[in-house]
Amino acid sequence: MFARLATPAPVIDANNDKVQQRATARGTKRGAHLAVMGLSHAYKKSDGLVLKDIDFEVQPGEVLALLGRSGCGKSTLLHMLSGLSLPSAGEVVINGNTVRAPSPNWVMMFQAPSLYPWMSVAQNAALGLRFARRSDEIAKRIPEVLDLVDLGSFADRNAQDLSGGQQQRVALARSLAPSPEMLLLDEPFSALDAFTRRSLQRDVRAIAKQLGLTLVLVTHDVSEAVRMADRVLVLDANPGRIAEDTAIDLTDEQREGGCDRFNAEHVRLMDLYTQVAHGDAAPTEEFERN
Amino acid sequence: MTDATHTPDARIGLPRLTPGRVRSLAMAALGIAVLLALWWLGGWVVANDPDMFAFADFAPAPTLAALWDIVRTGEVIDMSLPSLYRVGAGLLIAAALGVPVGIAIGRIGWLRELTNVPFQFLRMISPLSWMPIAVMVYSTWDGAIVFLITVAAIWPILFSSAAGVRRIDPSWLKVARNLGASPFHMLFTVILPAIAVDILTGVRLALGVAWVVLVPAEYLGVTSGLGYSINDARDTLDYSRLAAVVVIIGVIGFALDSLLAALIKRFNWVRAAH
Numbered sequence: 001m002f003a004r005l006a007t008p009a010p011v012i013d014a015n016n017d018k019v020q021q022r023a024t025a026r027g028t029k030r031g032a033h034l035a036v037m038g039l040s041h042a043y044k045k046s047d048g049l050v051l052k053d054i055d056f057e058v059q060p061g062e063v064l065a066l067l068g069r070s071g072c073g074k075s076t077l078l079h080m081l082s083g084l085s086l087p088s089a090g091e092v093v094i095n096g097n098t099v100r101a102p103s104p105n106w107v108m109m110f111q112a113p114s115l116y117p118w119m120s121v122a123q124n125a126a127l128g129l130r131f132a133r134r135s136d137e138i139a140k141r142i143p144e145v146l147d148l149v150d151l152g153s154f155a156d157r158n159a160q161d162l163s164g165g166q167q168q169r170v171a172l173a174r175s176l177a178p179s180p181e182m183l184l185l186d187e188p189f190s191a192l193d194a195f196t197r198r199s200l201q202r203d204v205r206a207i208a209k210q211l212g213l214t215l216v217l218v219t220h221d222v223s224e225a226v227r228m229a230d231r232v233l234v235l236d237a238n239p240g241r242i243a244e245d246t247a248i249d250l251t252d253e254q255r256e257g258g259c260d261r262f263n264a265e266h267v268r269l270m271d272l273y274t275q276v277a278h279g280d281a282a283p284t285e286e287f288e289r290n
Numbered sequence: 291m292t293d294a295t296h297t298p299d300a301r302i303g304l305p306r307l308t309p310g311r312v313r314s315l316a317m318a319a320l321g322i323a324v325l326l327a328l329w330w331l332g333g334w335v336v337a338n339d340p341d342m343f344a345f346a347d348f349a350p351a352p353t354l355a356a357l358w359d360i361v362r363t364g365e366v367i368d369m370s371l372p373s374l375y376r377v378g379a380g381l382l383i384a385a386a387l388g389v390p391v392g393i394a395i396g397r398i399g400w401l402r403e404l405t406n407v408p409f410q411f412l413r414m415i416s417p418l419s420w421m422p423i424a425v426m427v428y429s430t431w432d433g434a435i436v437f438l439i440t441v442a443a444i445w446p447i448l449f450s451s452a453a454g455v456r457r458i459d460p461s462w463l464k465v466a467r468n469l470g471a472s473p474f475h476m477l478f479t480v481i482l483p484a485i486a487v488d489i490l491t492g493v494r495l496a497l498g499v500a501w502v503v504l505v506p507a508e509y510l511g512v513t514s515g516l517g518y519s520i521n522d523a524r525d526t527l528d529y530s531r532l533a534a535v536v537v538i539i540g541v542i543g544f545a546l547d548s549l550l551a552a553l554i555k556r557f558n559w560v561r562a563a564h
Contacts, residue, residue, distance in 0.1 A: 084468060104470045114461040118483045118559035128469040130479065160559075178469070 031060035031214035032094050032106060032181035034081065039090035040239075041076060050076055052239040054090070060181075063208060063215040065229035067222065067269075069277055073240030074218045075186055081216060082108040082184050094182070104132045104178035109188040113171040115159035121170050122146065122155040128178035145173040148207060165196030172204065176211075183208065185217035189224070201227045202256070209252075222270050226262065227255050232269060234276050243276040326350060345529055352530035353537065360534055369535070370542060372514040376432065376507075377500050380439025384496055388444045389489055392451025393481060402452070409448070417442035417503050421510070431512040435504075442503040443496035447489065454488025455481065486557045494550040501543045516542075 039054040050073040058064045066074045079085045081092055083099045083106075092099040094106060102108075107128065115124045125145060126138045146152050149169040154162065159170060168188060175183055185204070189197040205228045208215040219225055225232045226248055234244035246269070254261045333349025336342045347353070360366050395402045417438050424434040458481065466480050482489075508517025516539050523532035 082468060084464070102468050102470055108468050110461060110465070112461055114459065114465045116462060116480070116483070118486075127466070127471075127479070131466070131469050131471045131475050174465075174469070 030181070030212045031062070031208075033060050033096075034058040034182065034214060034216070035093040036077075036081070037091055037093065039077070039080065039087045039092065041073070041080065041087045041089070049088075049239040051087070052241050054240070054242060056233060056242060056245070058214055058216060060214055061209070061212045063205060063217070063228055063230045065225040065232045066216065066218045066235060067220065067225045067232050067273060068218075068235030068240065069220060069237055072235045072237035074235050077235075077240065078108065078184050078186050078216065078218045082106060084108065104128050105180050106182040106184060107175040107178065107180045108184040108186060109168075109171055109175050111187050111190055113164075113167040115167055115170055115174075117158070117160045119159060120155065121151060121157050121159055121162070124159050124170055125173040125177055127174055132178055134178070141177055141179075142173075145176045148176065149173045149203070163196075165192050165200060168192060168196075168200060169203075172200075172207075176207070180213070182214040182216065185215065187218055187220070190219075190221070197224075198227075204228070205255070206252070222273055223257075223266060226250070226266050226269055227257070234269075234272055236276055244272050246272065347529035348533050353533035356528075356530035357534035357537055360531070360538070366538060369514070369516055369519045370538065372512070373504055373508065373516045374542070376435050376515065377439055377497070377504055379436045380500055381443050381493065381496060383436070383440045384443035384500075385447050385489070385493060387440075388447030388492070388496075389451050392448040392492075393455050393477075393485075395448075396452035396455025409445070413445040413449075417499075418506055421507070425510065431510050434510060435507045435512065438507045439500045439503055443500045446495035446499065447492035450488045450492025450495065451485060454485030457488075458484050483559075487554055487559075490550060490554045490557060494547065494554065497546055497550060498543075501539075501546070505539065 035057045036054055039051060040049055041051040042049050054077065056064075066077060068074045076085070080087050081099070083092075083102045086100065099106075115121075116127075122142050126135075126142050129135060129138050129141060143152065143155065146155055149172050151166060151169050151173065154166065154170075159167060162170065171188070183204075189200050192200065201224060204215070207213070215228075217224075217228060229248050231245070231247050233242050234246070235241065236243040248265055248269070250261060250265055256262075330350050333346065333351075337346040337349065360369075395405055420438060420441055421434075424437045425431075428434040428437060462480055462484065463476065466476055471479065504515075505517035505520065508515040509521050512518055516535055519535045520532055523529070523535060
């Protein structure tokens with residue numbers, strides 16, 4: 001395991017011919033169009049609002065980060081985008097249809113990989129296809145997605161024998177297998193070490209761009225937002241509202257960090273984030289409801 | 291963490307003779323030898339006591355001779371099969387009822403609260419106390435015995451399944467829901483594999499109870515089975531045969547328990563801590 005960690009995982013290059021051909025060969029759909037309109041939410045009627053008057057739109061293929069402190073409701077918002085929970089008011093519209101339930105067309109990735117320990121890597125990755133009664137696609141599709149996340153040779157291993165980063169890659173393969181139009185990431189790299197986190201941030205963005213997926217990620221980490229997102233919404237807390245909407249204008253190389261452009265964007269976003277955070281009424285306690 | 295001890299073949303294949311394994315085999319052999327010695331000593335005391343002289347056939351030598359007779363003539367099969375059938379049928383019915391009910395009370399809070407007191411109450415009633423009622427309700431002796439075994443076996447299976455369901459990682463269910471799992475998939479792809487070991491552990495406990503209840507239950511009117519054979523040997527004062535049947539009951543019970551222990555090991559997905 002340590003030997004594997006010591007060698008950097010190869011960057012998944014958007015110009016990689018093999019993967020590119022494969023993506024076009026299976027006729028990848030373009031990413032989903034997402035619109036959130038007048039969304040507000042309270043857990044109970046008697047409670048105050050956790051989210052208030054949220055309006056935004058995400059274009060197909062765009063990578064959007066929701067940046068905010070713990071307790072600002074960003075994770076709750078993401079659950080509503082996925083259809084795992086429903087808002088008290090307003091609606092989430094994907095490709096023109098109001099979201100009312102989860103769908104294999106938009107898949108959420110959680111902080112914990114939550115792989116099933118009685119299954120192999122390949123069986124875990126194939127779950128979405130099985131649930132969608134598309135088992136006939138498993139034999140062809142699973143090796144493809146495992147290659148895509150750089151775990152091609154791990155198909156028959158038990159999920160428990162993998163490192164945390166590898167498990168999160170399996171979770172990514174599991175999310176990608178049903179060919180979704182949008183991925184929703186709920187701080188899925190926060191439990192990983194810095195090195196593994198970097199390589200996954202890079203690879204997930206590259207995969208999303210390569211497949212044309214829409215990506216919405218929730219994070220409290222400014223550098224994660226700068227590395228991954230085309231656009232960042234900074235959320236205010238108590239109740240959660242969109243305080244800032246800003247584009248991150250960097251090339252993929254600049255996102256690797258260590259250059260002036262990256263540093264400038266990082267400082268700019270950090271300033272925005274700090275201003276918004278200081279403007280808040282401080283959250284009484286940290287909580288994230290799932 | 292990727293060494294050979296975790297490959298499937300190492301878990302299923304014949305165990306290698308490591309020093310630890312040799313030691314545990316030697317200790318098992320020694321334990322059996324001590325038991326035989328105590329048995330022999332008891333037999334010697336009984337044989338030399340004028341008051342108990344009539345029971346000398348309980349000693350190891352006559353017992354093993356009678357046992358050999360029962361095995362050689364194939365009678366062992368004739369007397370065990372009806373018993374195995376009754377225990378098997380009882381366990382099967384207990385699992386068919388206990389697993390679904392256990393999953394339901396594990397998943398549904400109000401059902402758990404509703405059933406807790408009645409189930410704990412019923413569980414504490416000795417299965418044998420249902421005997422007179424069972425005899426009245428069922429038209430066949432076999433039916434009554436299977437009922438008694440079911441009553442004995444259902445509780446460990448039910449409670450073990452319920453406890454297993456409550457220990458399921460909630461994120462496993464969320465992941466499945468997120469990927470569009472139907473209730474059918476939820477049950478057969480997530481819940482049942484997740485609690486397979488709990489179910490088997492329940493069955494193993496249930497088997498222990500069922501095997502204990504079997505013998506007195508077979509003192510009922512039936513004319514076959516291990517319990518009947520013991521009763522019959524007592525009535526004909528054939529004490530060596532009686533002791534031989536006791537040995538057979540022990541051996542079969544031990545074998546069934548070992549079988550379930552092996553199944554539990556096979557289906558256990560929990561890795562030892564690294």
